[in-house]
Amino acid sequence: MMFEFVTILFGLAAVGGVGFGVWSFYDARNTRRVLLEQKKKLNNRLYEIAVLKELGDRIGYSLNVGKIVDVITGSLPQFIKYSAVSYLLVDSEQSMFKCHLEESVTREFVTEVKQRMVNAVSALLGREISLAHVEETLSGAILVDDIEAPVRSFFNIPLVIGEKPVGVLTVASKSPGLYQEEEMTILYKITNQASQAVTRLQEVLEVEQGKLNAMVSSMAEGVIMTDMDYRIMVINPAARRMLGITEEQEVNIFSIIDSLSGKLDIRGKLEESVKLDKLIAVDELVLRNGFYQVLISPVKGKINHGEDEVLGGVVLFHDITHEKEAERLREDFTSMMVHELRSPLDGIRKMSELLRKDQVKNDDKTYKEFVGLIVKNSTEMLELVGDLLDVAKIEAGKFEIIPEMTDIASLAHERVEYYRSVATEKKITIGLKWDEKLPKAPADPRRIGQVLNNLLSNAVKFSSEGGRIDVLVFKHEKGKDLNSEARGRGWPWWASASGPEWAGRANAIIAAVSDHGAGISEKNARQLFNKFQQFEAAAKSEQRGTGLGLVIVKGIVEAHRGSVGVGSVDGSGTTFFFSIPLPDNIT
């Protein structure tokens, strides 16, 4: 805007300068007339520029068409003579007629101007505007009755915003023949320029508003904005969902009060926030579908270059259900861990109390049984403490492995042999299948042994008597599908690791433990590697144990840059597997 004014000023100075230079050679009379005309032109031009500049300044912060027209009409007396300048702005609900009198006229004069304007707007809009729905404001000189002065000079300038007529600007006078085309043109130009500026600004604002709306709509937080009268200006889909208000439902402050009734005095909090200009935080609000943190804040903005004013309030609902759930799981986990450690420790102490008694000491059978139990329990506790330390290291990202070129198949063989005796007790068969000529892989044998231990011990634990477990070790070729690789060998493979996360992988050694049990649901399978979920499941299961085993399996395998997976076929069995990537130079 500023740039345009500067350009116009330069243009004007140039025209003026040339003009004076040329005209000085003509006769005085002629020169005087020309000079007067020139002066008038210059005045008009200056007027035009001054008004445009002021408009430019104002449009910067106001989109109110009425205010823009006020600027134009307010400056008019220095430019032309008139009795009344008025504008009529038409809105879908309320039309506004504003008339400023420069000199006294009769009521009939004003009514006539108004009627002419209504006619003009009706013609512009192509629909009838009723005089009854027009709000009238008069200012300036007073109305009188005793002068006979109808409208003798008159012209209309349409007000168009964004190619849409919104009203007319009218200049009227009691004196006849006042307005030449020149005045009309200038006023038209000014109005037009102002309209265009408003239009452009409105477009920018609409785009910005659109962006803002899209942003608020897509926000995960629930957002509600109200004006000073608690009318709902904005409510986003998240807020509707949280409050249980459907998209189709009409929202007002009462429906929001209703849905929060007994939980949060939203009206009171908004009032407190807006009136005292303060931010209110509600740390925990329990709605039917979760936990929320609520922030209530005044919305402030500058109006008319003034101080910040409170325009309304905003309520922000932040969903903390997930955090709450995690917190609960953490607390449960801690208390269960304390139980798991404290309970056997207390048992050991109680047994030791008894071992001091002579009758127990002298009863060889009981003595051996007690000592055996103490050894068993303290071993289990030691394992648990070891597991907890491993998990802590994994979570802190400080889990270290010492890799060496390891034959995973013989490691698997060793572990299978170790578990065979336990399995035989439950009449469970363990089979081992592996590729001939399997390359060695960079792995920490102690840790991968621990992984195989965990998988095998789980498989034995969850297999029923007379069941079968198969341990598989094979080489995965980059780009190939694990499922077809395993099934192609005719091996029991129940996982469905065909997704891109497996297909694109580098060559790797895959080790798997397949059981032939009932299988597990996909949802449960996914949670198996999560510390807290696992722990909760373990606490409810009739099998003893903390469920930390799989969490550690995942941690160890990932420390080798490998991946873990699990899959199940209903009624056939479950396969747990992991990969140890091979370096590029090993084929």
Added chain:
Amino acid sequence: MNMDTRTKILVIEDEELFAKSLGIVLREAGMEVLVAEDGERGLALARTKHPGIILLDNILPKMLGLEVLRKLKEDQGTRDIPVLMLTVLSDSDTISAAIAEGAVGYLIKSDYQLHEIVKKVQSILTRAYAT
């Protein structure tokens, strides 16, 4: 109430060491001790063996102690048996829930030596079956 009932105690506890140790000292004190390793078995024994008192651990496989307690109190045949809750933690929620459900008291295991537990059991029995 006959002598048989008054000296019969049911310990519902999955912690083997604790159950065994307690069993020995209670038997020494002249009581008949029944042990159940999980809630379901405990409930079944309570219904069929009519113990004079039940020691009930809360964290049990299959069914939590509080749930066992609720079922005991719902059943005409078992509702009058005094139940002493055993906990390892000073878990105030469990304790107040147990009292609300009708447990006669609670006992934080590690706070007591075996002979103290026997004394506590005896005093509950005396109070419950005083004529």
